[in-house]
Amino acid sequence: xxxxxRLGLRVLRRVHAHRDRLGVLGSWIVPRTLNPGRLWFLRPGxxxxxxxxxxxxxxxxxxxxxxxxTTPPAARDAAFELLIEDDGAEVVxxxxxxxxxxxxxxxxxxxxxxxxxVGSWTPPTQNSLDGTGFPDEMAVFPPHLSAALLRxxxxxxxxxxxxxxxxxxxxxxxxLAYLLGDASGLSSAADGASPTAxxxxxxxxxxxxxxxxxxxxxxxxxxxxxxxxxSGWRPPRxxxxxxxxxxxxxxxxxxxxxxxxxxxxFTVFFLRQRAVDAGRAPHIAALLERRGFEILAQVxxxxxxxxxxxxxxxxxxxxxxxxxxxGGDPAxxxxxxxxxxxxxxxxxxxxxxxxxxxxIHRVKRELRDAVTDGLDPARHYNGVHSSDNSGDAWHIVxxxxxxxxxxxxxxxxxxxxxxxTSDEVVADLTGSGERAKVELxxxxxxxxxxxxxxxHALAAMQREVDFLARFASERTELLPPLETGDGWMITPFQxxxxxWRGRAGARLMPLGATRQLGDFIRHLLRHGCDPAELAxxxxxLIDRTGALRxxxxxxxxxxxxxxxxxxxxxxxxxxxxxxxxxxTGLSLRSLLHDPPWLQAAKRAVNHPAHRxxxxxxxxxxAPRARxxxxxxxxxxxxxxxASAWRRPRAAAPDTGQPAR
Numbered sequence: 088x089x090x091x092x093r094l095g096l097r098v099l100r101r102v103h104a105h106r107d108r109l110g111v112l113g114s115w116i117v118p119r120t121l122n123p124g125r126l127w128f129l130r131p132g133x134x135x136x137x138x139x140x141x142x143x144x145x146x147x148x149x150x151x152x153x154x155x156x157t158t159p160p161a162a163r164d165a166a167f168e169l170l171i172e173d174d175g176a177e178v179v180x181x182x183x184x185x186x187x188x189x190x191x192x193x194x195x196x197x198x199x200x201x202x203x204x205v206g207s208w209t210p211p212t213q214n215s216l217d218g219t220g221f222p223d224e225m226a227v228f229p230p231h232l233s234a235a236l237l238r239x240x241x242x243x244x245x246x247x248x249x250x251x252x253x254x255x256x257x258x259x260x261x262x263l264a265y266l267l268g269d270a271s272g273l274s275s276a277a278d279g280a281s282p283t284a285x286x287x288x289x290x291x292x293x294x295x296x297x298x299x300x301x302x303x304x305x306x307x308x309x310x311x312x313x314x315x316x317x318s319g320w321r322p323p324r325x326x327x328x329x330x331x332x333x334x335x336x337x338x339x340x341x342x343x344x345x346x347x348x349x350x351x352x353f354t355v356f357f358l359r360q361r362a363v364d365a366g367r368a369p370h371i372a373a374l375l376e377r378r379g380f381e382i383l384a385q386v387x388x389x390x391x392x393x394x395x396x397x398x399x400x401x402x403x404x405x406x407x408x409x410x411x412x413x414g415g416d417p418a419x420x421x422x423x424x425x426x427x428x429x430x431x432x433x434x435x436x437x438x439x440x441x442x443x444x445x446x447i448h449r450v451k452r453e454l455r456d457a458v459t460d461g462l463d464p465a466r467h468y469n470g471v472h473s474s475d476n477s478g479d480a481w482h483i484v485x486x487x488x489x490x491x492x493x494x495x496x497x498x499x500x501x502x503x504x505x506x507x508t509s510d511e512v513v514a515d516l517t518g519s520g521e522r523a524k525v526e527l528x529x530x531x532x533x534x535x536x537x538x539x540x541x542x543h544a545l546a547a548m549q550r551e552v553d554f555l556a557r558f559a560s561e562r563t564e565l566l567p568p569l570e571t572g573d574g575w576m577i578t579p580f581q582x583x584x585x586x587w588r589g590r591a592g593a594r595l596m597p598l599g600a601t602r603q604l605g606d607f608i609r610h611l612l613r614h615g616c617d618p619a620e621l622a623x624x625x626x627x628l629i630d631r632t633g634a635l636r637x638x639x640x641x642x643x644x645x646x647x648x649x650x651x652x653x654x655x656x657x658x659x660x661x662x663x664x665x666x667x668x669x670x671t672g673l674s675l676r677s678l679l680h681d682p683p684w685l686q687a688a689k690r691a692v693n694h695p696a697h698r699x700x701x702x703x704x705x706x707x708x709a710p711r712a713r714x715x716x717x718x719x720x721x722x723x724x725x726x727x728x729a730s731a732w733r734r735p736r737a738a739a740p741d742t743g744q745p746a747r
Contacts, residue, residue, distance in 0.1 A: 121186065121187050122185055122186065122187050124164055125185070125202075126164060126165060126185075126187075126191045126192065126193060127183040127184070127185065127191070127192050127193065127194050127202075128183060128184050128185070128186060128187055128188050128189040128190060128191055128192070129182060129183060129189040129190040129192065130181075130182060130183065130184050130188065130189055131188060131189055133182045133183075133189065135154070135167060135190070135192075135246060135247070136246045137182065138169075138179060138182050139245075139246035139247045140246070141178060141179075141182070142171065142175060142178060142179070142247070145175075145178050147171060147172060147174060147175035147178055148171070148172040148175070148237040148238075148240070148248075149169060149170060149171040149172070149175060149237065149240070149247060149248055150169070150170045150236055150237055150240035150247065150248050150249060150250045150254075151167060151168070151169055151170075151245050151247035151248065151249055151250075152168040152169065152170050152195075152250065152255075152258055152259070152262075153165075153167060153168040153259070154166065154167030154168065154169075154245065154247075155167065155245070157243070157244075157245055157249060157255075158255055158259050158290070158294060159290055160193070161259055161262035161263055161266070161267065161271075162193050162262075164191060165191050165192050165193040166190050166191055166192055167192050167193075168192070168193045168194075168195070169192065169193070169194045169195070169247065170194075170195050170196075170197075170227070170228075170233060170236065170237065170258075171194060171195070171196055171197075171203070172196065172197050172234075172237060173196045173197050173198055173200055173406065173407075175196065176196050176200050176202070176203050179194060185202075195226070195227040195228075195233075196226075197226065197230050197233040197234055197237070197406070198226055198230050198404050198406025198407070198408065199224060199225055199226030199227065199404065199406075199408065200406075200407075200408065200409075201224065201408075201409045204224040204225060204226055204227065205224065205225050205226070205227050205266060225326065225329065225402060225404075226402065226404050227262070227266070228258065228261060229322060229323060229326070229402055229403040229404065230402075230403055230404050230405075230406060231398065231403055232319075232320060235254075236250050236251075236254045236258060239251040239254055240254075252294070252297045252298040252299075253298040253299070253300070253318075255294055255297075255298070256291075256294035256295050256297070256298040256300060257298075257315060257318055257320045259290075259291065259294055260291060260294075260295075260311050260314065260315055260320075261315060261320055261322075263287060263291070263311065264308050264311040264312055264315065265312075265322055265326075265327075265330055265334075265337070266330070268308065268330075268333070268334035268336060268337070269308075269334065269335075269336070271285070271287055271308075272285035272286055272287045272288075273285050273287065273288070273306060273307060273308050273311065274307060274308065275307060275308050275309065275335070275336035275339070276307045276308075276309045276310070277336065277339055285306070288306050291306070292306075295314075300314065300318075302314065308336045309336065309340060312340070322402065323398070323399045323400070323402055323403055324341070324399070324479070324482055325400065325401065325402060325474075325475070325479055326402040327341050327342075328341075328342065328441050328475070328476075328478075328479060329440075329441060332440045332441065342478075344478070348443070348476075348477075348478060349443075349476070349477035349478045349480075349481055350477060350503075351425075351428040351443040351444045351476065351477050352424055352425045352426060352427075352428045352444060352477060352499075352503075353422075353423075353424055353425075353477040353480045353481065353499055354380060354423050354424075354425060354444065354447055354473055354474055354477070354480050355420060355421070355422060355423070355473065355474045355479075355480040355483050355484070356371075356375065356380075356420070356421040356423060356451075356454070356471060356472070356473045356474075357388075357396070357400065357401075357417040357418075357419070357420055357421075357471065357472040357473065358371055358417070358418060358419040358420075358421070358458075358470065358471060359405070359414035359415045359416065359417055359418060359468075359469070359470050359471070359472070360414070360415030360416050360417075360418040361412075361413075361414045361415045361468055361470060362414060362418075362458045362470035362471070363418040363419050365458070367457070367458050367470065368385075368419055370457060371421075371454055371457065371458070371471070372385070372421065374450075374453065374454060374457055375421060375423060375450070375454070376543050377521065378446070378450045378453070378521055379425050379427060379446060379450075379519075379520060379521040379522070379541065380421075380423035380424070380425050380446075380450065381423060381424045381425070381426070381502075381541060381542060381543045382421055382422070382423050382543075383422045383423060383424055383495065383498060383499075384421075384422040384491070384495075385419065385420070385421055385422075386419070386420040386422070386488065387418070387419055387420075388416075388417050388418055388419060388420055392487060393416055393417060393418070395486070395487055396416075396417045396420070396483075396487055397416045397417060399483075399486060399487075400417065400472065400483060401417075401472050405417070407468065407469070408469060410467055410468050410469050411464070411465050411466060411467055411468070412466055412467070412468045413468060413469075414458075414468040414469050414470040414471075417472065420487075422480075422484070422495065424499055424502055425444060425446055426502060426503065426506045426524075426541055426542075427517060427520035427523075427524050427541070428443070428444035428445075428446060429444060429445035429446045429520065430445055431443065431444070431445045432445055435448050439475060441475040441476055441479070442475050442476060443475070443476035443477060443478075444476070444477075446520075447473055447474075447475065451471055451472075451473050454470075454471040455469060455470060455471050458470035458471060481496075502542065505542075505574075506539065506541075506542075506574075508526055508528065508537060508539065510526075510528035510529065510530050510537060511528060511529040511530075512526045512527070512528055513526075513527040513528060513529055513534065514526070514527040515527075516536065518625060518639075522540060522541060522544040522547045522641055522642075523538050523539055523540040523541065523544065523547070523548070523641065524538070524539050525537070525538050526538075526539075527580065528577075530577065533580075534580040535569060535577050535578065535579060535580050536577070536578050536579070536580050536581075536638075537575060537576070537577050538575065538576050538578070539574060539575040540574050540575070540641070542574065544641075545574060547641035547642065548574065548575075548576065548641060550640070550641050550642070550643055550645075551576070551639075551640045551641040551643065552568065552571060552576065553645070554616070554640045554643045554645065555567060555568055555640070557645075558611075558614075558616075562607060562610065563634075564603065564604075564607050564635050564636055564637045565636070565637060566578045566579050566581060566636055566638060567579075578638070581628045581630065581636045581638075582628070582630060583628040583629060583630070584629060584630055584631045585597075585600075585628075585629035587623075587624045587670065588624075592669070593624075593669035593670055594670070595670060595671070595672050595690060595694050596623060596627070596629065596670050596671060597629065597633045598683065598686065598687055598690070599633050600627070600629050600633055600634075600635040601670075601671050601672075601673070601678070601686070602683060602686070603634075603635045604623065604627065604635060604637075604671075604678075605678045605679050607635075607637065608621075608652075608655075608678075608679065609679055612649060612650045612651070612652060612655060613649050614649070615645065615646035615647050615648050615649055615650055616643060616644065616645050616646065616650070617643070617644040617645075617646070617650055617654075617655050617656050617657065618640065618642075618643055618655070618657050619642045619643065619644050619655075619656040619657055620639070620642035620656075620657065621637070621639075621640075621657045622657070622662070622666040622667065623666070623667060623670045623671070624666065624670060625639065625666075626638055626639045644656065652675060652676075652679060658675055663675050671690075672689065672690035672693045672694040673686055673689055673690060673693065674689075677689055
């Protein structure tokens, strides 16, 4: 077995010399397959002494957290653990590889730069310190603790700088309690078992004695947390919340709420200093409200308030992380309320398991893109941070703005009460929910649709009410309001009997409904109206008779002059090709101007071609499962078409009826 291992290692080392020629195989597939714990390995010919000498020569602050001649590594898959300042990441890279070709080690940077943090490619398990416990990446310690540890490090018997005895104990205990948890060998007090025989207890007590610190006789994870908290080494709450996903003792100790979780919807957004200096605050505020977050208050962060926010939020880590540059400390705080929080999708839950509102993650990405819009990619930075859930947001308010807590809770409760639906709700029909919620309700014994707008989106309600008052009497496609109230509107219920998507993808609307839609669009354009957000699948209802109804006009733009189709927003920036063509099977010009016989002929040709193009695109750029699905769906149809083309058709009998 050892001979086979040595042979495999020699082969890997030979191939590693040419990894740059292997493309994604060398840079991603091999490391992911052979190094799932995401360790660093010293390259052949490199030694720890060489790494230490280079760090000393370059003046890079560093400290050996665990290794030969000092504290045993907490990460048991590594020969040594090293903490360096961020500038040292590029200094050590020439000495290490992510291929398993040498001595394994773990190297952490102060702010947890990519590759120098706790994280993994693999799904979470119980052993987070070994690199397999987090779906995302995080610094090994809060940056201010790492910086303090590096400042107090001193030369020792090892080649590297060594932490102060107190920091040596605290950093070791931190990794055992918060990153390893039960996998450290220590037990939780809730388990009821005595953990004094844990192998890690002896070195832990030895380090505590050398630091002049006492440990309780019964050494549990909770007891270790108390010791760390007294020394200022307990992580911030948002870090604990991320760790609680993997360690039950943390969840029980810090997040067992007698009244249950906070209702989702309350969110705190932070705008960082560089974004504020660039004048992005008004744009970010407008974008937040456009995406459904009502801004209850904006709070500038100065002096002691800024320092407190920087220490307790985002794990105390306001470095550049995976961006080329840093966005600076938090400078402006937005207290927001989303009255229509969305469910968290499976992919989002895997990426950010503490989310309670699916809108947060998507909007935060959009805000970050907006902050750096127009900048050279080499100067991009992370300019926006947010709480992940309402519990986190309320904790931030309680800690930073305690004098506002009671009034803010009362304001949020009043908003939710006013927004609640008084009618019996049969079903939730809400789409994006950025401006309003839509519900199927039972009213006076009959089904109806109730649309309720957010308090900051009442101008959108007025647009829709005005539009319906202008056109509902002359266009059968529109459903006139039955009743309107303070922020809400009731319309008749119209069932949709048309399935917009089938097994093979988007389906064509009936030709009659398609022509009716084209006539409606022409009518609006003649009267200067731009149905800015209109799209068939989102706003059209087709009943069993094929009659068309259209809903959702709070984004309408009404003018006085006729509007050419090419200037209509609903067709701009490729929207027609993405949202209209798959269901009409016609170009915009054909939809608006062609006679029915020509439209029918074009649809017969265009739609199969569109489906084939979509299938090919999926096969060329999609995962294997989607390729298989595309072949399964489209293959038999293509074979039938080919067979029909080759096989001569029998003449159809003359029935005397017109051709259909």
